[in-house]
Amino acid sequence: MKTVRSNWLSRLGIVVIAALLVAAISVVQYQRLRSIMDKERDIRSHMVLRALSNRIIGVLDLAEATMDENLLYLKRSLDNPDSVFKAMEYLIDDNPHILGGCIAFIPYYYPSKGRLFEPYAVKEGGAILTRQIGDAEHDYTSNRFFIRALETGKADWSDPYVYGADSTWNLTTYSYPITDDRGRIIAVCGLDIDLSWMGEMLNATQHFASSFGLILTEDGTLVAGPPPSRASAGCVEKAMALLREGQGDSSDGELAVRSIRMDRDPNWQIVQVYKTDEVFADMHRIRRQQLFLILLALAILFFMIQRYARNERKLREATAEQARIGAELSVAGKIQQEMLPKAFPDHLYGTVEPAREVGGDLFDFYRRDGKLFFCIGDVSGKGVPAAMLMSVIHSLFRMVSMREGSPARILRALNDQICTGNDSNMFVTFFTGCLDMYSGRLRYANAGHDKPFLLTDTATLLPAKSNMPLGAFPGTEFEEQVCDLAPGDGLFLYTDGLTEAKNPGHENFGRKRVQDALEACLAAPGMTPESSIRALSQAARRFAGVEPQSDDLTMLLIRFIPGDLVRDRITLDCDTKDVSRLSGFVxxxxxxxxxxxxxxxxxxxxxxxxxxxxMNYAYPAGEAGSVTVYADSNRKEVRFTVVDNGIPFDPTTVLSADTTLDVQNRPIGGLGILLTRKLMDAVSYAREQDRNVLTLTKSII
Amino acid sequence: MTTSVQEIDGKLVAKLCGELDTAAAPETEQALQPLLESGGKDIIIDCTELDYIASSGLRILLGIRKKATELGSRVVLKNVGDAVRDVLDLTGFISIFEFE
Incomplete structure (x- = not known):
């Protein structure tokens, strides 16, 4: 749990580091973008300002040009004071920006006109009206534009001002000194230029909703500004204060001002004011979107890392599990191999070559009562389930055959056991036999297994009835068959892994090739069961070539080599007096x-x-009968077989006398079976064909 | 199988010769009958020439031993050969007899 938690934290750590990195990149990017945008805005501002300035200069220049162009005509009109009106009328009509114009003469220039004479032309209601406006009430000689022009002798632009009863006119006045032939200033011409368009123009060219333009005179007086709908008076005031502080371009946190001067007379300052917020509003919006996307991406990243980590952990666990299963399988395979017989007498050899780690094939053999019990089996299917059933059958075979000498009855017992609870419907082909190592009598029974080969001079199939395989139907009866082997004869048992070994052309090794290989072994001198099986295995492998082994391959070869036999028999009457004959015989x-x-x-x-x-128990009192004793030995083992036709009696189930009791409690019976058990290696009983068969064996090496 | 019983120095001395197998057991038992009527005398069974004994023979010896215990007399097996001793050993009789 602790590791899981720390893993979780470390993955969160990765995401946090990624978040910090992205944040750092975002900050740097923001700063750069801001400075680029600042620069860009500056360029744009100056372009706009320059355009405005040019426009204004254009208007002013045009006014000056109008003056210059009409000067000659005006001067000519001076000869007659009344024709001056006409000249002024022409002049103002020449330029749409000129609202009106006057020409103020020096006092008494026209004696006929008195001291003050100032012809005036003005555009009113689409017509041009002229009148003389100089009188005592309107004494222009004290007017600034008149005085300055006389003093400097130069043309001059007045600061803008508001004029008219309703203050609707925003004007500037161009004063131009008029000289006579001798260069004396005789009058000052003043042209009133409409400036009301400037405010409109200024604020029509703004590219931000909240930005606005200003035009200031050289001494900082406002010439034109935004309408109140665009910017409050406070805002304008603030911008002007900023301008005064910064001497031009500057900004505080809220407002930024950019300006240029016209660099001529009049040297007005044209200004653009922005709200900083608005300039970067788009950028801020983009930033917010970006931030949202980054957070989303990080969340997805975290989720993906979690997923990946979980998958990776699962994969690791699965791999470990697989390795563990592999190891266990290999141990299981070893255990299985160890269950199979490993020590072989000279006359017998067997092998199992599993196709996988564990196999479903088995063989077994052991000797009991001078008889060789053997079996070979092939569980349907492969792998672990087959292997487990194989182990069960192996144990069952040992258990059953220990107390049951008839192959058919062994099969029946096995079948009934396997059918019990066989829900997985597995079955086993099985062949078992019991070879009497003295008489060569082979008793066998088959449960659906491949017929073994009987080895004499040739290899022929043992005539074995197929019967049902084990596990198919409960209560199946198996037929027991008998075959007498001559010394030197043999039996070769195998599973279908041999006959069905495939070559790359998908051809089976087949029974014929097995037969040929066996006969080759029989013909070759000095072949043992082991070398014969090796030869067959090699033949099958050579045949398969590169084709992998697809099924378990099991082989078992048994030869009947009885050795130097000493055999005899005696039949006794069922009378203890006849025991003396037995003593002599033995x-x-x-x-x-x-x-x-x-x-x-x-x-x-x-x-x-x-x-x-x-004699005492198989034949109840007085009943006549006989007991036959067979004595067999190969000089390594002695076997006595005692056969009678009496009632079923199994002395091996009789309790032995207790040898620890005191004299008075010592039983009279049970001594015989006690002695027999102690003196022999094995004592076994079987009821065969209405006969009691007792077998006593002892090794005498 | 020959069996003889003699009284020597107040003791009953039985001498078993040959092989005491099942066939010989009835007559041997018959021959040893006096030992069951010992009247308290000690019993010596000479096994010098006893070559073989089966469980039927052991039963006779056990009968004698039980009777003697009742009458308060001793039973001594004398000169027991290896073959017979092995059988007595296997059957636990070695613990209920005295040996000389």
Whole structure:
């Protein structure tokens, strides 16, 4: 849990670092963008201001040009004071920006006109009206424009001013001194130029909703400004204060001003004022959007990292799990291999080559009562389920065959066990047999397995009935068959992994090739079961070539090599008096085996006790019958088989006498079976064909 | 199988010769009958020449031993050979007899 939490935190840390990086980039970007935008806006402002300035200069220049152009005509009209009116009328008509014009003569210039004479022309209601306006009430000689022109002798532009009864006119006056032939100033011509368009023009060219223009005189008087709808008086005042402080371009947090001067007479200052907020409003909006997108991206990133980490953890766990399963499988495979017989006597050999880690094939063999019990099986399917069933069957075979000598009954018991709770419908083909190592009698039963090969001089199929495989139907009866082997004969058992080994052309190895390979082994001198099986395995592998092994391959080869046999038999009447004949028989038989007296005495005692037991219990009082004793040995082992036709009696189930009790409590019975058990290696009982068959074996090496 | 019983120095001495197998057991039991009527005398069973004994023979010995215990007399097995001793050993009889 702790690791999970710290992993979670470390992933969050990655996202936070990414967020910080993005934020840093965003800040740098913002600063740069802002400075670029500032620069851009400056260029734009100055372009606008220059255009405005040019426009104003154009109007002023035009007024000056109008003056120059009409000067000659005006001067000529001076000869007659009354014709001056006409000249002024022409003059103002020449220029649409000129609202009106006057020409103020120096006092008494026209004696006929008295001291003050000032012809005036004005545009009113689409017509031009003229009148003389100089009189005592309107004494222009004290007027600034008149005095200045006389003093400087130069043309001059007045500061703008408001004129008219309703203050609707915004004007500037161009004063121009008129000289006579001798260069004396005789009059001053004043042209009133309409400036009301400037405010409109200023604010029509603004590219921000809240920006506005201003025009100031050289001494800072406002010439034209925005209408109140565009900017409040306070805002204008603030902008002008900023201008005074900054001597031109400057800004505080709220407003920014940019200005140029006309650099001529009149040297007005044209100004553009912005609200900083608005300039960067778009940028701020973009920034907010960007921030939102970045946060979204980071959230997605975090989510993806979480997902990735989880998937990666799952993958790691799955890989570990797979490795663990692999290791367990390999252990399971080893355990399985170890369950199979590993030590082989000379006359027998078997192998399992699983196609995977674990296999569904099995074989087994063991010797009991001088008989070789063996089996071979192939569980349907492969892998773990098959392997598990195989292990179960292997154990069952051992358990069942330990107390049951008939192959058919072994199969029946196995089948009933496997059918119980076989919900997965698995089945097993199985062949089991029991070879008497003295007589060579082979009893066998088949449950759907491939017929083994009987090896004599040739290899032929053992005539084995197929029957149903194990696990198919409960209660199936299996037919038991018998075949007598001659010394040297053999049996070769295999699973279909051999006959169905495939070559790259998808051709089966087949029974014929198996037969040929077996006959080649039979023909070759000095072949043991082990070398024969190796040869077959190699033949199959050579045939398969590069094609991988697709099925488990199991082979078992058994040869009947009884060795130097010493065999005898005796039939006794069912009478303990006949035991003396048995004593003679045993002594003669054991003498042939040349064994020591002590062992011989033990064997004799065990056999006598067994036979006496049979006589006493298999034939109830007075019933006549016989007991036959078969004695077999290969000089390594002695086997006594005691056969009678009496009632079923299994002495191996009789309790042995307790040898620890005191004298008075010592039982009289149970001594015989006690001695038999102690003296022999194995004692086993079977009821076969209405006969009791007791087998006693002992190793004598 | 031959069996003889003699009284020597107030003790009953039985001598078993040959092989005491199941076939020989009835007559041997018959021959050893005096040992069951010992009247408190100690019993010595000479096994010098006993080569073989089966469980039926052991049963006879056990009968004698039980009776003797009742009568308060001793039972001693004398000169027991290896083959017989092994059987006595296997059956636990070695713990209920005295040996000489």
């Amino acid at each position: 002594k003669t038989y054991l003498d042939k085996l040349e064994m020591d007296r002590k062992t011989a005495g033990g064997l004799r005692l065990a056999l006598e006790e067994t036979v006496v037991n049979v």
